[in-house]
Amino acid sequence: MNLPPRNLGLIYGAASLRSFGIGLLGVVLGVFLYREGFSSTVIGFVIAAGLAGSAAATVVTTLVADRVGRRRTLFVLSLLTAAGALPLIFNMGAAALIPIAFIGMINGMGTDRSPAFALEQAVIPGLVPDQRRTWTLAWYSVVLDSSGALGALAAGLPILAQRIWGIDLAASYRILFAGYAALNLVSGVFYLLLSPEVEVVRSSLGMAAKRISPQAKSTVMKLSSLFAIDSFGGGFLTDALVSYWFFRRFGIAENQLAVLFALVHVLNALSHLGAAALARRIGLVNTMVFTHLPSSIFLIAAAFAPSARWAVVLFLLRESLVEMDVPTRQSYVAAVVHPSERTFASGVTNLTRNLSWAAASSVAGVFMQRVAFSAPLLLGGSLKILYDLLLYKSFCHVAPPEEK
Numbered sequence: 001m002n003l004p005p006r007n008l009g010l011i012y013g014a015a016s017l018r019s020f021g022i023g024l025l026g027v028v029l030g031v032f033l034y035r036e037g038f039s040s041t042v043i044g045f046v047i048a049a050g051l052a053g054s055a056a057a058t059v060v061t062t063l064v065a066d067r068v069g070r071r072r073t074l075f076v077l078s079l080l081t082a083a084g085a086l087p088l089i090f091n092m093g094a095a096a097l098i099p100i101a102f103i104g105m106i107n108g109m110g111t112d113r114s115p116a117f118a119l120e121q122a123v124i125p126g127l128v129p130d131q132r133r134t135w136t137l138a139w140y141s142v143v144l145d146s147s148g149a150l151g152a153l154a155a156g157l158p159i160l161a162q163r164i165w166g167i168d169l170a171a172s173y174r175i176l177f178a179g180y181a182a183l184n185l186v187s188g189v190f191y192l193l194l195s196p197e198v199e200v201v202r203s204s205l206g207m208a209a210k211r212i213s214p215q216a217k218s219t220v221m222k223l224s225s226l227f228a229i230d231s232f233g234g235g236f237l238t239d240a241l242v243s244y245w246f247f248r249r250f251g252i253a254e255n256q257l258a259v260l261f262a263l264v265h266v267l268n269a270l271s272h273l274g275a276a277a278l279a280r281r282i283g284l285v286n287t288m289v290f291t292h293l294p295s296s297i298f299l300i301a302a303a304f305a306p307s308a309r310w311a312v313v314l315f316l317l318r319e320s321l322v323e324m325d326v327p328t329r330q331s332y333v334a335a336v337v338h339p340s341e342r343t344f345a346s347g348v349t350n351l352t353r354n355l356s357w358a359a360a361s362s363v364a365g366v367f368m369q370r371v372a373f374s375a376p377l378l379l380g381g382s383l384k385i386l387y388d389l390l391l392y393k394s395f396c397h398v399a400p401p402e403e404k
Helices: 006-035 040-068 070-083 094-103 115-127 130-154 157-165 169-192 202-211 214-235 239-250 254-282 284-303 308-322 325-335 339-370 375-395
Strands: none
Touching (some): 006 070, 006 115, 006 130, 006 239, 006 254, 040 070, 040 094, 040 115, 040 239, 040 339, 070 094, 115 130, 115 325, 115 339, 157 169, 214 325, 239 375, 284 325, 284 375
16 A cells, blocks of 8 residues: 555544544543543543544634644644543542543544544545545544554453562553653644645635635534434444443453454454445445444343353454444545535534533443443444434435445
């Protein structure tokens, strides 16, 4: 494969560092907070606060990025993300942890759904022709999930450091979180090296609001309402909560969880390339629905698994399919609006997703503690099935330009 153009390479590089940190947090955040004495309810609130902060930052990004500069916006987002590690490094209580989780957009999803992720989706399609859009976004998703896999593996380092060198487990965790902050600072430097090609032409910024056509607004709002259902289901299924579920339900230790979630990210990465190839044959919407639907069935089945082995097998089957809708969804959203409307479309759809993730995450811990420990898997899977059916009904006849 040829090397990507300079701007694309810098975006891939910055995104890979950010995703490494997110993959790391996805495995250790819930377990670390549990070891620190926090309840399932508080863990859910911390994850929800981080996602709510991401949603708020996505609003601001959507409104100002094209005016103040995409490079500058991405740099500031990197600084804020790095600051999110402070309460984890310095052992602050819940009173400080929750608000700083909001400001620092602490991501317990395990997968990148940050405002930077939303803005990059608006930038990337403008760097390549329509025929390469889906494949370029697929490779972008491969970069994210491959880095997330390495981050998940790194989550096993505190346990290894304790067993091999006798380093205190709490100290090892804090070193890990300091590394997370450093990764995001380096990511910010990458953004500063981007060229003006990533920016919106300034002469047209004054007409930006008028360029958002009524048709685009209608399409984006309809897609957003559907994505809200999917993401509300996903909010019950953040990697931090699922990792915590495996830890408490089957006693799987952090080093084993690190390997499991690294494999999850590898499967996700491979599935993105499969999605791009499949979309070329059957279309974007069909690929989104017919891969996502069976993944939810596997997830619901995992909630009833009688042993850790069966739960892991079903979970891995789910993860081999669940992310195939990511590059196809990104490509579809970019395709059904005008290029000048892509920041709006990406921002609104990602904002909807972040708000829904935050809302569900805030109650997921309560459901685990008060209703049933496996309730998030059942609720999340059921909502995602509903989303797939409604998406197909609403958009199966709306084709992007390259499919017409």
